[in-house]
Amino acid sequence: MKPPLLLSYVVFLIITTQSIPSTTGAKDFIYDVKGKKVLNDAPYSIGPVIWAKGGGIKLTDTKNNKKVCPSYVVQDPAEVNKGGEFLFTLISDDEKREKYLQTSRTLGIDSGRPKNGSCEKWTFWQIADPDAKPPSNLVTTGGTFEEDVSCFQIVDYPKPTSPKVHSYMLQHCPYYCGGTPPVRCYNVSLYEDKGTRHLSVSSGTPFEFVFEKAK
Numbered sequence: 001m002k003p004p005l006l007l008s009y010v011v012f013l014i015i016t017t018q019s020i021p022s023t024t025g026a027k028d029f030i031y032d033v034k035g036k037k038v039l040n041d042a043p044y045s046i047g048p049v050i051w052a053k054g055g056g057i058k059l060t061d062t063k064n065n066k067k068v069c070p071s072y073v074v075q076d077p078a079e080v081n082k083g084g085e086f087l088f089t090l091i092s093d094d095e096k097r098e099k100y101l102q103t104s105r106t107l108g109i110d111s112g113r114p115k116n117g118s119c120e121k122w123t124f125w126q127i128a129d130p131d132a133k134p135p136s137n138l139v140t141t142g143g144t145f146e147e148d149v150s151c152f153q154i155v156d157y158p159k160p161t162s163p164k165v166h167s168y169m170l171q172h173c174p175y176y177c178g179g180t181p182p183v184r185c186y187n188v189s190l191y192e193d194k195g196t197r198h199l200s201v202s203s204g205t206p207f208e209f210v211f212e213k214a215k
């Protein structure tokens with residue numbers, strides 16, 4: 001009698017063990033280009049999977065040679081440029097801060113402390129009105145943490161360009177942070193205006209990007 005009992009226990013164990021990933025609570029970590037887990041609230045650059053398609057994401061405070069405030073979040077036209085450094089910070093109810101970034105979790109994206117002389121007080125990415133036309137649906141700085149306008153999440157890119165690297169897309173989710181029912185999120189894509197590629201929620205292929213840790 002003993003061996004069959006043991007066997008069925010082993011089978012039961014295998015079944016229960018395999019069903020664990022489908023239950024809630026499993027964490028979907030985010031990985032950088034080197035395959036390392038992306039840290040929560042730490043400086044990273046983001047850029048396209050294939051750098052020939054342009055450089056990294058950065059801020060610009062000029063448009064048509066005029067100063068603008070707050071800054072726009074744009075793609076550097078030169079592929080050699082990694083762009084700026086940004087801190088992706090999970091919005092969490094836990095007192096304890098999470099160590100690693102995860103997909104499908106609301107977060108704020110900080111451009112760092114305002115520089116001396118810069119026009120803006122706050123440096124989180126925001127979108128003034130995702131349902132409006134440009135420039136209102138372009139990503140700018142000037143937001144604060146944990147607001148509806150500055151609420152984003154990162155999700156796996158549905159059809160990655162390369163099976164070797166982890167690539168992601170960004171979504172703007174104002175309803176997820178504002179206390180209203182989580183109606184929908186908006187895909188962030190590139191919107192070209194007079195030669196400048198803005199991050200925006202204008203329709204179009206979502207912007208596919210990778211993380212690179214800042215030195």
Ligand SMILES: *[C@@H]1O[C@H](CO)[C@@H](O)[C@H](O)[C@H]1NC(C)=O
Pocket residue numbers: 116117
């Ligand atoms: C900018 O920097 C200068 C020199 O370090 C300092 O005297 C000044 O108070 C700063 N201004 C602001 C707005 O922080």
Ligand SMILES: *[C@@H]1O[C@H](CO)[C@@H](O)[C@H](O)[C@H]1NC(C)=O
Pocket residue numbers: 158185186187205206
């Ligand atoms: C967002 O992008 C994904 C992948 O391209 C697409 O399947 C989905 O329909 C898009 N969602 C919206 C709201 O546009």
